[in-house]
Amino acid sequence: MNQILTAALAAAGRGWPVFMLGRSKRPVANCDACRVATDHDPASCGHLTCHGFYAASAHPARVTANVDAVPRGQLAVRTGAVSGLLVVDVDPAHGGTKSMTDLLNEGLLPRTLRVVTGSGGQHLYYAHPGQHVPSRPMPGRPGIDIKADGGYVVLPPSLHHRTGLPYRWATVNGSAVSEMPPALIAECLPPAPAKPSTPQTSSTTTQPGGGISCPDKLLAAHLDAVRRAAKGKRRATLYGAARGVARMVAAGAIDQADAVTALTFVGHQAAQSDREIRAAIAGGFRDEGIAA
Numbered sequence: 001m002n003q004i005l006t007a008a009l010a011a012a013g014r015g016w017p018v019f020m021l022g023r024s025k026r027p028v029a030n031c032d033a034c035r036v037a038t039d040h041d042p043a044s045c046g047h048l049t050c051h052g053f054y055a056a057s058a059h060p061a062r063v064t065a066n067v068d069a070v071p072r073g074q075l076a077v078r079t080g081a082v083s084g085l086l087v088v089d090v091d092p093a094h095g096g097t098k099s100m101t102d103l104l105n106e107g108l109l110p111r112t113l114r115v116v117t118g119s120g121g122q123h124l125y126y127a128h129p130g131q132h133v134p135s136r137p138m139p140g141r142p143g144i145d146i147k148a149d150g151g152y153v154v155l156p157p158s159l160h161h162r163t164g165l166p167y168r169w170a171t172v173n174g175s176a177v178s179e180m181p182p183a184l185i186a187e188c189l190p191p192a193p194a195k196p197s198t199p200q201t202s203s204t205t206t207q208p209g210g211g212i213s214c215p216d217k218l219l220a221a222h223l224d225a226v227r228r229a230a231k232g233k234r235r236a237t238l239y240g241a242a243r244g245v246a247r248m249v250a251a252g253a254i255d256q257a258d259a260v261t262a263l264t265f266v267g268h269q270a271a272q273s274d275r276e277i278r279a280a281i282a283g284g285f286r287d288e289g290i291a292a
């Protein structure tokens, strides 16, 4: 039996809904019917590989069929309340190692089930706290992403799409998934809502998808962050917004071309050059596993 299938069934055996990504870490393309479907609920569609993480299942027969349907793809587990998982994703390429050290020193990261990613990052698996926790960068902690509701992470022994190296368990697969300390939960929750301003890209079409219940609001929030960024922080903020919007693309909540248009528009509003805008979008999309 192939290793991915063994791993997929083991994960399903823990009650984790799993699904296959393409080799490039992008969700598998929807079938023709789902691509043109309007007024269509991705959560109840039921197609084996359509709608990204909505295809995830912990049912052994379905898991087997899903793995068979995407040979050489990457195995992924859906995070969030649906799987009971919240994963702290440490990206060393963006300062994650220092941020993780800070979090450890502050006692916020108790020992738990852990994966070393194929790019040298780490995934710390915690028990989802129950209330809605959005998937997004952890505020004020560079290089740390929260993968929770509306998210997913790649599971071992998938091969990383750029390095070709496998994701691997750093703790014994089967180790306990620890509870989150209250202070860690607080780090993961959004701050009190700021007064929303009117989105100026209302022509951009968004659709509910990927566990994103209000894509218009989410898109507006990403774009707004760029408009409001202080002068020295605009480039970094645009990159962060590009990553957030790339996740919406991955979840099928927004069309990729529309996403690039909206980000370019707001980049110009924030006085960024074409070159800076292209670099920020390409970098943000690439780091979410999407070719811009």
Ligand SMILES: [Zn+2]
Binding pocket: 030, 031, 032, 033, 034, 035, 045, 047, 050
């Ligand atoms: Zn379909």
Ligand SMILES: [Zn+2]
Binding pocket: 033, 034, 037, 040, 041, 042, 045, 046, 047, 050, 051
């Ligand atoms: Zn469908």
